[in-house]
Each structure stands twice: as structure tokens, then as C-alpha cells.
Amino acid sequence: MFGTMVRQIRYGMALLRGGRLDPAGLRATVADLRATIEEFGEPGEEAGALLPGGVDPDLEIRRTMADRRLRKTVRQAAARVPYYRHWFRENGVDPGDITLDTLDKLPPTTKAALRGASADFVSDDAEPVLLAQTTGTTGAPTSVWFSRYELELAAALSAMSFMMVNGCRERHVVMSTISSRATLAKLTVQQALAMVGAGFAALGTVDPRIALDRLTEQRSLPGKEPQVTHLITTASYLGCLVQLVERGRWRPSDFGLLQVLVGGEVLSDPLRRRAEQAFGAQITDTYSMTETMPTAGIVCEAEHLHLAPEQAHIEVLDPVTGLPAAPGEIGTLVVTPYTQYRDTTLLLRYATGDLVRRLPAGEPVECSLLGMPATSRLLGRTSGARPELTTRAILDLLQAVPDVPLPTRYALDGTVLHVVAGKASRPQLEDRVGTLPLTGLVLVEDAVDLPEPCRVRADLTEDSFELHPET
Incomplete structure (x- = not known):
């Protein structure tokens, strides 16, 4: 019990100071939680403090801590990451001047920048051991x-x-x-x-x-x-x-x-x-x-x-x-x-x-x-024609109609919605499209007939020698 308390105190102090956390200590805390559950059934309310958002925050303290963590992150990136070191030098911005209130001096980093030169975002003193890539369903994979x-x-x-x-x-x-x-x-x-x-x-x-x-x-x-x-x-x-x-x-x-x-x-x-x-x-x-x-x-x-x-x-x-x-x-x-x-x-x-x-x-x-x-929950992407035409808005419309095949495949051409769906689903879809700023509905039989590709992660299929009993 004493060891558990010490680990929780160390974890809390590390969070406050902004220093490196101790993975071994966190693994021990997981073991403590398992032991508590085995003995008492549930870990208790105090264990919730170990999770993000587990404690009702003091907003002033939160802002102070956010500013401290942000300033440290900016300084380290400017000193050790080639991409940001070059940006600060070329634009004459002092990394020490970047705070929560002045963060807009630094432009957002785009996915294109990371995809184009992923090694330039790696810290000089890093010890990289794993290259992870995104699935690339919305474009070329990003490497991290x-x-x-x-x-x-x-x-x-x-x-x-x-x-x-x-x-x-x-x-x-x-x-x-x-x-x-x-x-x-x-x-x-x-x-x-x-x-x-x-x-x-x-x-x-x-x-x-x-x-x-x-x-x-x-x-x-x-x-x-x-x-x-x-x-x-x-x-x-x-x-x-x-x-x-x-x-x-x-x-x-x-x-x-x-x-x-x-x-x-x-x-x-x-x-x-x-x-x-x-x-x-x-x-x-x-x-x-x-x-x-x-x-x-x-x-x-x-x-x-x-x-x-x-x-x-x-x-x-x-x-x-x-x-x-x-x-x-x-x-x-x-x-x-x-x-x-x-x-x-x-x-x-x-x-x-x-x-x-x-x-x-x-x-x-x-x-x-x-x-x-x-x-709000994730809305996905949006059509350039109308900001209301988000991924969520379209999927909420289409996936409420059982006759529309899953996974849902669609594309927007301006405010005209193209959907892979059978003719039987048209009456139900026509009743629903009026809830969004759409000007037309086109049903197609195959995804290749859409005006642009509709890639979903279910398409990342992996072959298997296993045969289904019915095949």
C-alpha cells in the first residue's frame, strides 16, 4: 500500500514538473490496480486521479501548467528539430517568446510538411526504434x-x-x-x-x-x-x-x-x-x-x-x-x-x-x-461547397437507410451527392436529402462510378488461407 502511494505521488509530481515520466513506475501502478481489483473488486475512486480528467481542475492552475509545458516543448523543438530550427531562424522568431498568448506567431504544421520530410521532424538527440506509418486512406501515408x-x-x-x-x-x-x-x-x-x-x-x-x-x-x-x-x-x-x-x-x-x-x-x-x-x-x-x-x-x-x-x-x-x-x-x-x-x-x-x-x-x-x-464528436472532413456537408452529416443520412450497402461509399460533386446504392433505396434517400443543403442525388452501382475515389479502412484487406465454412 505504501509503495502504491509513493508511485502515485511520483506520478503526480512528474506531471506537475513536466519532466519525463517513469514507464517502470507506471507499469507497477498497473500491477497495483490489478492487485486491488483482485482483492476488493474495484480500484476505488482515488485511482481515477491517475487518468486524464480524473480530477476536477482549477482552471488557473491548468492554464499555468499548459503554458509551462508548451514553452518547454517549443524550446526543445526549436533547438533540436531541424524543421523548426530552420523555421525559427528564417523567420527571426525567438522561441522563448512563444507562449499560450503568442502561439499564433507560429503557423500550424501541415500533414504535407510532415509527409514531405518526416526525418526533419526527428529530434537530434532521439533514439528512434520504430517507424510507424498511417494507413493513407486520405492520402499518402505519413511516417512517424x-x-x-x-x-x-x-x-x-x-x-x-x-x-x-x-x-x-x-x-x-x-x-x-x-x-x-x-x-x-x-x-x-x-x-x-x-x-x-x-x-x-x-x-x-x-x-x-x-x-x-x-x-x-x-x-x-x-x-x-x-x-x-x-x-x-x-x-x-x-x-x-x-x-x-x-x-x-x-x-x-x-x-x-x-x-x-x-x-x-x-x-x-x-x-x-x-x-x-x-x-x-x-x-x-x-x-x-x-x-x-x-x-x-x-x-x-x-x-x-x-x-x-x-x-x-x-x-x-x-x-x-x-x-x-x-x-x-x-x-x-x-x-x-x-x-x-x-x-x-x-x-x-x-x-x-x-x-x-x-x-x-x-x-x-x-x-x-x-x-x-x-x-463535439469528430465530424470528419467537409465539402468545400458547404461547410455543413461533413462526413458525419452524410453518414448519418445514408446509414439510417438499411438498403444502402455497408461500408457506405459516396462522393460529393459540389452539392450533388453520389451514392453507391440500389434503386430500391431511392425513395428513402430522397425523403432524407432535404435535411442537408444538397441539390441532387445520384445513385451508382459501383464505387468506380463515383466522381472521385471513396477509400475506407475496411479496404485494407489482408489475405487469409482460411476458408469460410460456406465457401
Whole structure:
């Protein structure tokens, strides 16, 4: 008990001082949590303080800490990262002058800049051990280097989250259908679940029929539930599974799922509801990206997206002007991961390209995560024709119509919506398109007939020699 208290104090002091965290100490804390759960059933309210947003913050203290962490991150990037060292020198800006109030002197870092010269964002004194790449569904893959420290830290923090947020325990079995190309996610989850003691099956993005076989399969494993209890997947692959279940022979009672963790793409409300009905499980919306790891978003019961202020400085900028988005308006998430968590690829004001809506002014944040800043859920991208035509708005419209095939494939040509769908779905779609500023609806039979490609992560299929029983 005394050792646990000391570790928690050290963790809290490290957060306050902005110094490097101790991965070994965090792994020991995970072990403490496991022991507490085994003995008492639940870890207790005080353990929640170990998680981001676990304590109701003093806003003045939060701002002071954010300014301190940001200034340290900017100084280190300017001194050690070739890209930023060159920018500060060429533009005559003193890194010491950058604070929360003067951050707009530094332009956002674009994805194109990182893709074009990823090595220029690696710190001079880094010890890179893993090159992780994004899936590239929205363009060329982005490369990010990570150190052993970053990987161990991410795994320990993820283990805490699995236990405290997702209720993951030793008896549970977690299956992932994330693409094997997502090296960072797979490695982090595997190591995190090993700390938790849960089982982990990395299936990959295989034929969805194989995934359903795995989810319904009964196993006899010592100390484990007989079926997969947690599924980690993307929204488009979840759509593939849901469509098979709706059209096939499966019922919710055929599965042992307790929770489905969905990330990487926009999860629409209709698809979430259909998945809940198909699997009889809780469907949890999450947000993370390779470039800003370990910063991750949690969607609360009030459907706010919360991002940890201890791990990164978060901005929501108007996508046109680059200025802070006004309350209630749509903006791009811009993230500066703090060097307390990152020491290899350092990024300042990284423009993620992901859109959210700032909460309206004066709207109270009343939820279990009120200790963390909040925005709307991820909106995805937007059409240049009308800002209201976001990915979420389109998917909410289309995925409410069961006859539209999953995963949903569409493209916008101005304000004309092109959809891969059969003629039988036209009446229902025509009834719904009036809810958005669309001027036309075109149904096509194949994705190749869309005016531009519609890439989803379910397309990152991986071959398997395994044959489905019905083939």
C-alpha cells in the first residue's frame, strides 16, 4: 500500500514538473490496480486521479501548467528539430517568446510538411526504434518515428485506460480487426493488454465472415471468458460486420461481446445503433492518431469528445482563417504533443485535418469527464461547397437507410451527392436529402462510378488461407 502511494505521488509530481515520466513506475501502478481489483473488486475512486480528467481542475492552475509545458516543448523543438530550427531562424522568431498568448506567431504544421520530410521532424538527440506509418486512406501515408520510452509510456497509459475506462479485466478476451499496417496501435494494445492480463487476438482486416466466426467461436481457456468480449475495429469494418449480421443467421445471443471500441473513422449514430442491435454490446466511439500519440480522445455519455490537456495543447482553428473557431462553430483540431510524452518526432501545432464543433458558449459540460476540455464528436472532413456537408452529416443520412450497402461509399460533386446504392433505396434517400443543403442525388452501382475515389479502412484487406465454412 505504501509503495502504491509513493508511485502515485511520483506520478503526480512528474506531471506537475513536466519532466519525463517513469514507464517502470507506471507499469507497477498497473500491477497495483490489478492487485486491488483482485482483492476488493474495484480500484476505488482515488485511482481515477491517475487518468486524464480524473480530477476536477482549477482552471488557473491548468492554464499555468499548459503554458509551462508548451514553452518547454517549443524550446526543445526549436533547438533540436531541424524543421523548426530552420523555421525559427528564417523567420527571426525567438522561441522563448512563444507562449499560450503568442502561439499564433507560429503557423500550424501541415500533414504535407510532415509527409514531405518526416526525418526533419526527428529530434537530434532521439533514439528512434520504430517507424510507424498511417494507413493513407486520405492520402499518402505519413511516417512517424518513436523511441522505446514513448512506446513503453503509451502502453502503460493505455493499460490504465483499458482497466479504468473500459473495465477490461484478466478474464476478458480482446480481438482487433485493425489493419496489420497499423504497427503502433497493434504494438501498444498488445503490450497494454499483457499488463492487464487480458487475452489478445490480432486478427487484422480479414474477410468479415472470418471475423464473425472468431466472435461466435466458443473456447475453453483457463481463466478466460469462452468468447471474445471486446472488439477493436474501424467504423467501415464494423459496417461490414453489421451488414452480414443483419442479412445472415446471427443473433445477439450468438456473441459474447461486452464492448466494441471504434476508432480511425467517423462513427455515425445510425451505425452505432445498428451495431448495438446486431451484437447486443456497448459501442464506444474513440479518437486517436499516430502523429499525436499518446493523446487520445474519449467520447462521454453526453457525446462530447474529450482530449487530455495534460498530454498535449489542443486548439480548434477555423479551417479558412486559421484563427480560433468561435463557440458553436466548426474548426480543425490542431495538436501540440508535449515533450513529456514525446521525444522523437516532435510536432508543433499539428493540423490534423479532423473537424469538430466547439461547444456553444455557456453550455455546461455535465458528464463523467468534465475535468477534460470538450468539443463535439469528430465530424470528419467537409465539402468545400458547404461547410455543413461533413462526413458525419452524410453518414448519418445514408446509414439510417438499411438498403444502402455497408461500408457506405459516396462522393460529393459540389452539392450533388453520389451514392453507391440500389434503386430500391431511392425513395428513402430522397425523403432524407432535404435535411442537408444538397441539390441532387445520384445513385451508382459501383464505387468506380463515383466522381472521385471513396477509400475506407475496411479496404485494407489482408489475405487469409482460411476458408469460410460456406465457401
